[in-house]
Amino acid sequence: xxxxxxxxxxLAGIGVLYAVSVPWYRASGAPPVVVxxxxxxxxxxxxxxxxxxxxxxxxxxxxxxxxxxxxxxx
Amino acid sequence: xxxxxxxxxxxxxxxAVLACLAVAARRARRDLSPADxxxxxxxxxxxxxxxxxYATAFSGNSLxxxxxxxxxxxxxxxxxxxxxLAISVVxxxxxxxxxxxxxxxxxxxxxxxxxxxxxxxxxCQATTVVVGAVMTVALANFLLAQLVAMxxxxxxxxxxxxxxxxxxxxxxxxxxxxxxxxxxxxxxWTDVLQGLLMFVGLGAMLSWVLGEAxxxxxxxxxxxxxxxxxxxxxxxxxxxxxxxxxxxxxxGAAVYPQAIQRVYAARSGRTLSRALALLTLMPVxxxxxxxxxGVAAIPRFAHLGVIEADAVLxxxxxxxxxxxxxxxxxxxxxxxxxxxxxxxxxDSVLLSLGSVVAGxxxxxxxxxxxxxxxxxxxxxxxxxxxxxxxxxPRFTLWRxxxxxxxxLVQCAPVFLLGLHVSRLRALPVLVGVIVGTAxxxxxxxxxVARIQGIHVGVLGLVANxxxxxxxxxxxx
Numbered sequence: 001x002x003x004x005x006x007x008x009x010x011l012a013g014i015g016v017l018y019a020v021s022v023p024w025y026r027a028s029g030a031p032p033v034v035v036x037x038x039x040x041x042x043x044x045x046x047x048x049x050x051x052x053x054x055x056x057x058x059x060x061x062x063x064x065x066x067x068x069x070x071x072x073x074x
Numbered sequence: 075x076x077x078x079x080x081x082x083x084x085x086x087x088x089x090a091v092l093a094c095l096a097v098a099a100r101r102a103r104r105d106l107s108p109a110d111x112x113x114x115x116x117x118x119x120x121x122x123x124x125x126x127x128y129a130t131a132f133s134g135n136s137l138x139x140x141x142x143x144x145x146x147x148x149x150x151x152x153x154x155x156x157x158x159l160a161i162s163v164v165x166x167x168x169x170x171x172x173x174x175x176x177x178x179x180x181x182x183x184x185x186x187x188x189x190x191x192x193x194x195x196x197x198c199q200a201t202t203v204v205v206g207a208v209m210t211v212a213l214a215n216f217l218l219a220q221l222v223a224m225x226x227x228x229x230x231x232x233x234x235x236x237x238x239x240x241x242x243x244x245x246x247x248x249x250x251x252x253x254x255x256x257x258x259x260x261x262x263w264t265d266v267l268q269g270l271l272m273f274v275g276l277g278a279m280l281s282w283v284l285g286e287a288x289x290x291x292x293x294x295x296x297x298x299x300x301x302x303x304x305x306x307x308x309x310x311x312x313x314x315x316x317x318x319x320x321x322x323x324x325x326g327a328a329v330y331p332q333a334i335q336r337v338y339a340a341r342s343g344r345t346l347s348r349a350l351a352l353l354t355l356m357p358v359x360x361x362x363x364x365x366x367x368g369v370a371a372i373p374r375f376a377h378l379g380v381i382e383a384d385a386v387l388x389x390x391x392x393x394x395x396x397x398x399x400x401x402x403x404x405x406x407x408x409x410x411x412x413x414x415x416x417x418x419x420x421d422s423v424l425l426s427l428g429s430v431v432a433g434x435x436x437x438x439x440x441x442x443x444x445x446x447x448x449x450x451x452x453x454x455x456x457x458x459x460x461x462x463x464x465x466x467p468r469f470t471l472w473r474x475x476x477x478x479x480x481x482l483v484q485c486a487p488v489f490l491l492g493l494h495v496s497r498l499r500a501l502p503v504l505v506g507v508i509v510g511t512a513x514x515x516x517x518x519x520x521x522v523a524r525i526q527g528i529h530v531g532v533l534g535l536v537a538n539x540x541x542x543x544x545x546x547x548x549x550x
Binding site: 018 | 149152153155156159160162163166169170173174175177178179289290291293294295298302305306307308309310312313316317320342343344346347348350351352354355357358362
């Protein structure tokens with residue numbers, strides 16, 4: 001039960017990261033500030049995707065994929 | 075030794091290893107059944123499954139088409155990392171429900187699920203055939219993209235010794251040879267080699283790109299000077315396209331027939347979840363690198379045409395190869411890695427094409443050895459047709475990918491909704507797939523690829539889902 005709750009939390013977090021990664025909130029055409037060699041909006045997106053990858057990997061490790069219909073029903 | 079000769083030697087060595095793996099896979103064959111040929115006897119372990127999923131998902135498009143698209147769009151192509159990640163995220167909706175059913179009922183093709191889900195309902199057989207046909211067209215398109223990429227890379231790896239047509243025809247014949255010889259086992263084993271080569275090649279490429287340009291900040295400054303729009307915050311339409319592409323590829327690629335068949339082919343559910351956990355980390359490494367490579371090419375090749383830009387990666391590598399002995403060896407390694415990625419995708423597509431046409435479209439039995447033979451013959455025929463089309467490419471590699479996804483995504487409700495919505499009926503699902511496909515096809519035929527940045531295929535998917543759900547009504 002706890003595993004399932006953590007998994008749901010991780011999947012919800014992934015949704016939030018995806019929404020934040022797209023620069024909707026920035027004025028289009030604005031010249032970017034370069035941070036760590038990348039335009040800031042690219043860096044934000046990249047950090048979000050690293051977060052998605054880590055959270056999704058954790059979610060898969062918490063996922064029980066069964067090998068029979070009976071086992072799945074239980 | 076010239077870079078071209080070195081490239082031909084590297085290619086020859088790689089093809090020799092592929093041949094050995096194919097012969098070993100042939101010897102490991104247990105019987106002539108479709109399950110053994112198309113699913114490797116359902117015995118793929120974690121590492122092989124992970125590398126075969128990796129090599130299949132990260133195709134010629136990823137290594138050749140994506141740097142080209144990053145060259146065209148600039149840093150906004152970071153969206154590619156997002157949509158490649160989305161495939162594994164969307165798989166949460168598919169895999170945990172489909173796997174137990176697939177094992178219990180011995181599914182071989184995607185259509186086996188449709189027959190099981192809508193058994194006895196009016197429209198069940200038609201849904202299986204229509205979904206199979208849409209998948210066939212999408213996969214044939216995918217195969218075409220791989221063949222075009224093979225031609226581009228083979229020409230460059232040999233320093234022009236192999237012309238474009240020879241790369242397309244010769245490598246298509248190699249893929250057909252080992253796929254026919256060893257089935258899924260040969261495909262998965264060669265994918266292991268191809269996945270490793272691709273990974274090593276990408277690491278070498280990243281270090282070269284950054285070293286050559288003087289670091290990441292220098293790349294960004296140079297790009298901002300040559301093409302300022304490539305580093306600026308994208309406009310609203312580009313943001314909508316970003317989100318639309320995540321939906322299109324995330325959902326479309328999750329129901330790739332070859333990915334579904336790997337869900338069937340895994341040794342166990344635990345194996346599958348571990349392989350998917352590993353796979354989800356790969357886009358951050360792989361796609362971010364190819365995006366940087368494409369962006370770094372902007373100042374170097376300032377004015378390439380739309381189709382011409384598909385050769386950005388081969389051009390970069392050709393430049394690296396003439397920079398000295400280390401560059402020549404490393405560039406050859408990346409070239410062979412890129413070819414490996416393309417061939418590994420082409421072989422998986424070819425294997426799935428044969429099984430989907432024979433099993434789903436033509437309705438042949440999933441346990442009859444004659445289905446295996448028919449699948450091989452169909453795969454060969456489709457490969458021949460696509461090879462002829464690849465000799466005169468008309469679309470960019472990325473546009474071919476979009477076209478494939480716009481069709482494939484119309485098959486998703488049958489799987490993603492069918493597994494979770496018990497009241498779903500076959501007939502509305504069938505009408506939904508037909509309407510969604512018609513909308514996506516209309517977009518292709520009229521040349522309207524996107525509306526306000528949103529793919530026409532995504533709009534078709536919305537109509538498709540609405541018809542399937544509303545048409546199914548309440549469960550009696």
